[in-house]
Amino acid sequence: MMSKAKVNFPRFGSYNVAARHIIKNGLDCDYIDAPPTTKKTLELGTKNSPDFVCTPFKYQLGGYIEAIEAGADVLIQVGGLCRLGYYGELHEQILRDLGYKVKFVNMANADFSKPMTFYDEFKKLNPKLSIKKITSACLVAVKMVEVIDKIEDFIRENVGFEKEEGSFDKLHTEFLDDLSDVNDKKELNIIYKLYMKKFKKLEVNKPKKPLKVGFVGEYYTIMDPYSNHYMEKELAKKGIVIERWMNVSNTILNCPVKEIRQSIKNYAKYDMGATAMYTIKKAIDYAKDGCDGIIHVKSFGCTPEIDAMPVLQRISEDFKIPIIYFSFDTQTSDVGINTRIEAFYDMIMMRKEQKK
Ligand code: SF4
Structure with a gap:
């Protein structure tokens, strides 16, 4: 039996929970989380990047190296509205020059107005990909992103006035942990309602x-x-x-x-x-x-x-x-x-x- 691809998606705020859901449930691959971003991530990225490139490039490069060291053999690259769209090729060349033998899937090649282009990119990760499975995982992931954003909006409004120091942070971590176990939209709605209620119950002095x-x-x-x-x-x-x-x-x-x-x-x-x-x-x-x-x-x-x-x-x-x-x-x-x-x-x- 062929072993599953070990896929990494660059660290980005709290959204890795959604990326993980697509990779595990939609693509049927293993998900490799890069370690949390630290000074070491930035040092690794800076050491191997062109001097004047912007810092997101350096963070991502450092994160890729850490993900490879953590066991990833496939790296997902993301596109963007500026030169970020070209960063994929450059990251790939640098990592190849450093001797890393990993596979790259560049989502900058996909087009939001043509959903099938995403399917074509995803197929590179799993040629036996089921269109039904990936569609349903993507729909859940989109909902996850919306739920994360709603909860974090609430946090930004209130965290500055918490009575117990660290109470919002602690609940936020619990929320993301529970969110990562969600399988479908129904479970997602339950988690969202449950945690919104819990956040609203946290005592604040505003x-x-x-x-x-x-x-x-x-x-x-x-x-x-x-x-x-x-x-x-x-x-x-x-x-x-x-x-x-x-x-x-x-x-x-x-x-x-x-x-x-x-x-x-x-x-x-x-x-x-x-x-x-x-x-x-x-x-x-x-x-x-x-x-x-x-x-x-x-x-x-x-x-x-x-x-x-x-x-x-x-x-x-x-x-x-x-x-x-x-x-x-x-x-x-x-x-x-x-x-x-x-x-x-x-x-x-x-x-x-x-x-x-
Ligand atoms: S918007 Fe583009 S140029 Fe500006 S920091 Fe982000 S990636 Fe770099």
């Missing part, structure tokens, strides 16, 4: 009008907590509500691209690529919604988000809302980030007091 900050920026950096140095956690510790629209549900599954383009036309006539358009749209929304400030995050050298920055500056002036910019590279230190967050917090707090 003021009527807490400080509220909008979080915008580059796709990977904003959604990968290690990449942004756990900024959401730092903000929550200060008792701040974090508004973050950017997630997979909003940007891939249900994204109203045309409406977004139309609604920002006074600020940006042309699409600047990747997530720049969403960054602008959400900055305007957060300013209108009465957020006390906006935080913009990106990787060093991220061209689309660099292009969005002058537009953000205009939004800041038009709506009189402070915006702070963070650019992350492999040398960024926690101390520098925390000092700037501290200063930003003091400033938005003082502004709020003055407005009273």
